[in-house]
Amino acid sequence: MHHSANTKSLSGAGEASVLLFCFMSITLFGDANVDVRGDLFGMLSAHPLSPLLSLHHFDIVDPIFPGKSNAQALEHLFKAANIDQSRMLQKTICYDRSKSFTLSLSWGYAVQIFEGNQLVPDLLPVQRTFRPWKRGRNAFSSHYMFNTKEYPRDPCKRPVTFFLENAVLVMNGVYTAYTRHGFADCLNDKRIQSLEHIRVFSQKLHINVEQVKAPRRQCCDIVSSYNKTLLVASLTLTGTPQLKGLEVWSSLMDKIQLDSLGAQVATEKEYSLLVPEQDTPSSTSIDHIVFGIASNKNSWPNRKEYVKLWWNPTRMRGCVFLDSLPDEQNSPNLTSDLPPVCVSDDTSRFRYTYRGGLRSAIRVARVVLETVALNHTNVRWFVFGDDDTVFFPENLVKTLSKYDHGLWYYIGSNSESYMQNRFFSFNMAFGGAGFAISYPLAKVLARVFDSCIERYPHLYGSDGRISTCLAELGVGLTREPGFHQMDIRGDLVGLLTTHPLNPLVSLHHLDASEPIFPNKTTNKAIRHLFQASSLDPHRLLQQTVCYDRWFSWTISVSWGYAVQVYANNVFLPDVLRARQTFNSWKRGHLLNGVFNFDTWADHPDPCRRPTVFFMDMVGNSADGTTSSYRRLVQENCSVDRASPRSLDEIRVFSRKLDLDIKQLQAPRRQCCDVLPSTNGKVMEIGIRECKEDELIYMHP
Numbered sequence: 001m002h003h004s005a006n007t008k009s010l011s012g013a014g015e016a017s018v019l020l021f022c023f024m025s026i027t028l029f030g031d032a033n034v035d036v037r038g039d040l041f042g043m044l045s046a047h048p049l050s051p052l053l054s055l056h057h058f059d060i061v062d063p064i065f066p067g068k069s070n071a072q073a074l075e076h077l078f079k080a081a082n083i084d085q086s087r088m089l090q091k092t093i094c095y096d097r098s099k100s101f102t103l104s105l106s107w108g109y110a111v112q113i114f115e116g117n118q119l120v121p122d123l124l125p126v127q128r129t130f131r132p133w134k135r136g137r138n139a140f141s142s143h144y145m146f147n148t149k150e151y152p153r154d155p156c157k158r159p160v161t162f163f164l165e166n167a168v169l170v171m172n173g174v175y176t177a178y179t180r181h182g183f184a185d186c187l188n189d190k191r192i193q194s195l196e197h198i199r200v201f202s203q204k205l206h207i208n209v210e211q212v213k214a215p216r217r218q219c220c221d222i223v224s225s226y227n228k229t230l231l232v233a234s235l236t237l238t239g240t241p242q243l244k245g246l247e248v249w250s251s252l253m254d255k256i257q258l259d260s261l262g263a264q265v266a267t268e269k270e271y272s273l274l275v276p277e278q279d280t281p282s283s284t285s286i287d288h289i290v291f292g293i294a295s296n297k298n299s300w301p302n303r304k305e306y307v308k309l310w311w312n313p314t315r316m317r318g319c320v321f322l323d324s325l326p327d328e329q330n331s332p333n334l335t336s337d338l339p340p341v342c343v344s345d346d347t348s349r350f351r352y353t354y355r356g357g358l359r360s361a362i363r364v365a366r367v368v369l370e371t372v373a374l375n376h377t378n379v380r381w382f383v384f385g386d387d388d389t390v391f392f393p394e395n396l397v398k399t400l401s402k403y404d405h406g407l408w409y410y411i412g413s414n415s416e417s418y419m420q421n422r423f424f425s426f427n428m429a430f431g432g433a434g435f436a437i438s439y440p441l442a443k444v445l446a447r448v449f450d451s452c453i454e455r456y457p458h459l460y461g462s463d464g465r466i467s468t469c470l471a472e473l474g475v476g477l478t479r480e481p482g483f484h485q486m487d488i489r490g491d492l493v494g495l496l497t498t499h500p501l502n503p504l505v506s507l508h509h510l511d512a513s514e515p516i517f518p519n520k521t522t523n524k525a526i527r528h529l530f531q532a533s534s535l536d537p538h539r540l541l542q543q544t545v546c547y548d549r550w551f552s553w554t555i556s557v558s559w560g561y562a563v564q565v566y567a568n569n570v571f572l573p574d575v576l577r578a579r580q581t582f583n584s585w586k587r588g589h590l591l592n593g594v595f596n597f598d599t600w601a602d603h604p605d606p607c608r609r610p611t612v613f614f615m616d617m618v619g620n621s622a623d624g625t626t627s628s629y630r631r632l633v634q635e636n637c638s639v640d641r642a643s644p645r646s647l648d649e650i651r652v653f654s655r656k657l658d659l660d661i662k663q664l665q666a667p668r669r670q671c672c673d674v675l676p677s678t679n680g681k682v683m684e685i686g687i688r689e690c691k692e693d694e695l696i697y698m699h700p
Helices: 070-081 190-194 209-213 245-254 300-310 360-365 367-372 393-400 418-423 439-453 462-472 522-535 661-665
Strands: 036-038 091-096 101-106 110-115 130-132 160-170 173-180 197-202 221-226 229-233 257-259 262-264 289-294 317-322 341-343 381-386 410-412 435-438 488-490 543-548 553-558 562-566 582-584 611-621 624-630 649-654 671-675 682-688
Touching (some): 110 197, 289 393, 300 317, 360 367, 360 439, 360 462, 367 439, 439 462, 522 611, 562 649
Parallel strands (some): 197 229, 289 317
Antiparallel strands (some): 036 130, 101 110, 110 160, 173 197, 221 229, 543 553, 553 562, 624 649
16 A cells, blocks of 8 residues: 655644544454554554554554554654644544445544445455465465455545644643545545545543443534535544434534634533433343344244343243244243243334345344334343243343443344354344344434344344344444354364353353263253252353362363363363364355364374263252262273273362452462362362462373
């Protein structure tokens, strides 16, 4: 990417410029290791909804500003950073309706102008202006763990780019000026071609805790243009902009007096949004959640057995949405142990153009709108899933309890499959894993949802439509790894025995894998897992590792599910990686075998793999909970006294785990001890909290 080094002063009269006002948003993924080479423009101009915390490897990338050395470019970047560091690289998008072009601002760095109206989700991926960190024929070297798109080789198809010229702190806010670099005499819109500068006005960004927790992208308005100057205005709202952000902007803009030299903006206090009075905060419970479950008349008769596993009809609210009632059913009130059935609205008026896809994706997407329209009272969260999504309600409640339900939250997780994320989005909550939307955000989303999905007939699925409309509202995904899409097949033991330090919230696609307990059907296996969940839900699948000094064994306890015993000492980081006992979701492409978590190949010789003991029973004891684990798979391997296969049973003793808010925010793995036992065929393990400076390591 080559640009000329043409620069002019911020105050130069008659220059083409743009002036902007924006609404705010931020998250906590602002550190960038920058393991790429070449031109960082694509990455820096698509920074996530997070404050910029750091950059790295500047000695092996191109200068981030054309015509400058690396040192000069960084010094130039700090002109803006020293004035409004919280706003650095924050991406803002606005549209010029009269001229039909799209403006994308990466504050303090660059502005891009695209011909025509560009959809917001198409502007958020990172343009691949950079090169891979390593060269060669490695199939994985040019693939990234974030959304990317091709940067056109033809300069005539690229956006027009303006780089930061200057930043000035003024009485009413901050002026930044951006100067055009590079010139392609091939634009259809000569008015864009004539622009030389863009001027941006914004209020200094003061971030509060709520804005860090629940970020929202700011908005901007192109105010006017004169000669070769484009003015854009951007205004930060204080208070709680989530409450009326969409409605407030037009009325606020009427009060802003602009002239050709700048903007006069009222104080933040004058334009603060009023926050409605809140009830006294109380702990979130299942009573505060409303569920929307997507199904259809063909799958519901079988899939309802999954819902029965977790649904509590006496305490839970929500609906299962079908396209029509099953043929054998004449009443929506099917059974008392299931949620009520609702028939979805007709969606034939919406276009669906994805070739080979299912237009039912529109109906499923509108489950969000129709669930909100049930008008339940005392709601804090709306939770959505498929008919084969198995929720663990106590852990769902505990996970959501660490978030402020009065803020705008979209909570879920990606797929386990790299290719699924690459194809659909790294920034989308996959619907089968389940996802949660806070009440105030869901109410706004429901109001605008139909108008939004009309712009996206070309998308494949329902979850893509939901995340896209949330992106238009300026809201990004808050990732919670306890939600599991389960885009894998085969034996799940490698995945389930290395669960992250978060409560297990959901499982999905259980029909596509082997039963998680041997010698059981899928339904009975999940029911068996719920026996452990009923006694200690927060501890379910939590991995604890300890070492047996006598035999030099390594023991990994995944509570309530399985215990793995390695016949040798294994470093802790290796035990925490998932053994690849499972298969990829799809075959064919090499990248289908790439996952979004740490894995290591299972040994081809079954006798050299860890011995797995599956949960047999669990019960309460005087001091806590006792769980018993037994071998259910017999390998044809030699066994001696020093082999873990000589054991018949492993008993695990623990106290019920009741996670508080601090433990949810900063989780720590617990420790375990191999206890003395009088029975050589039985190993006993005690789980406890680790001491403050205690390390989990192999004993010499």
